[in-house]
Amino acid sequence: MRKTLVVAAALALSASAVMLASGARQATAQGGGTVEVEVKYNGAPVVEKIKVNKDTEKCGTETSIEKVVVGGNKGLANAVASVPGAKGAKAVKGVIDQHGCKFQPHVVLMTPGELEIKNSDDILHNIHTYSTANPAINKAQPKFKKTMTEKFDKPEMIKVTCDVHSWMLGWVAVTPGPAAVTDKNGAAKIENVPAGKQKVEVWHETLGKQEKEVDVKAGQTTKVSFEMKGK
Numbered sequence: 640m641r642k643t644l645v646v647a648a649a650l651a652l653s654a655s656a657v658m659l660a661s662g663a664r665q666a667t668a669q670g671g672g673t674v675e676v677e678v679k680y681n682g683a684p685v686v687e688k689i690k691v692n693k694d695t696e697k698c699g700t701e702t703s704i705e706k707v708v709v710g711g712n713k714g715l716a717n718a719v720a721s722v723p724g725a726k727g728a729k730a731v732k733g734v735i736d737q738h739g740c741k742f743q744p745h746v747v748l749m750t751p752g753e754l755e756i757k758n759s760d761d762i763l764h765n766i767h768t769y770s771t772a773n774p775a776i777n778k779a780q781p782k783f784k785k786t787m788t789e790k791f792d793k794p795e796m797i798k799v800t801c802d803v804h805s806w807m808l809g810w811v812a813v814t815p816g817p818a819a820v821t822d823k824n825g826a827a828k829i830e831n832v833p834a835g836k837q838k839v840e841v842w843h844e845t846l847g848k849q850e851k852e853v854d855v856k857a858g859q860t861t862k863v864s865f866e867m868k869g870k
């Protein structure tokens with residue numbers, strides 16, 4: 640009788656231990672922290688205005704190449720903030736659209752895997768990537784080909800142009816960890832960052848790269864600021 644009780648108690652104990660352990664595991668998987676990144680740039684914006692004389696019914700007669708976009712309060716737009724060393728990032732499929740003869744968004748984020756390339760312009764475009772870690776692509780995308788899919792398996796910042804419209808410029812940021820792109824005020828929010836010391840990296844297409852270490856706490860927001868320097 641006593642023996643049965645002991646066994647039952649031991650069983651109950653081990654069951655609760657298992658429950659505790661799985662609860663803890665769940666907390667680590669979902670209970671990362673948030674990193675709010677602010678990126679400033681003290682220099683002048685670089686936005687080239689271009690006259691267009693091709694496919695003007697879709698592209699307009701004037702466009703711009705946005706190399707350095709600086710918004711309110713010196714915030715730097717289109718910078719990629721990421722935590723490259725963080726394990727277990729949620730898979731993000733990249734989607735880029737050629738719309739109004741521009742790549743939209745200017746910087747698209749994805750984890751290694753597939754990029755969906757859309758053509759919503761009803762004219763011929765061309766996808767030309769400049770990559771080294773991934774195979775380079777140079778493919779026409781005729782107007783009837785509304786979507787194409789390409790694979791980028793290696794982390795890399797990939798420049799994308801269109802050989803039909805010389806001004807078209809975009810970037811595909813293939814990042815292994817969680818990431819976000821700064822908005823017009825230079826702000827980006829990286830979610831689901833595992834707790835602990837993490838390296839936050841900021842990259843901008845013309846201003847280069849910087850990194851800082853932050854201490855991420857589960858369920859909390861950590862703030863970090865960067866100031867990019869002109870070249």
Ligand SMILES: [Cu+2]
Binds near residue numbers: 737763804
């Ligand atoms: Cu084009």
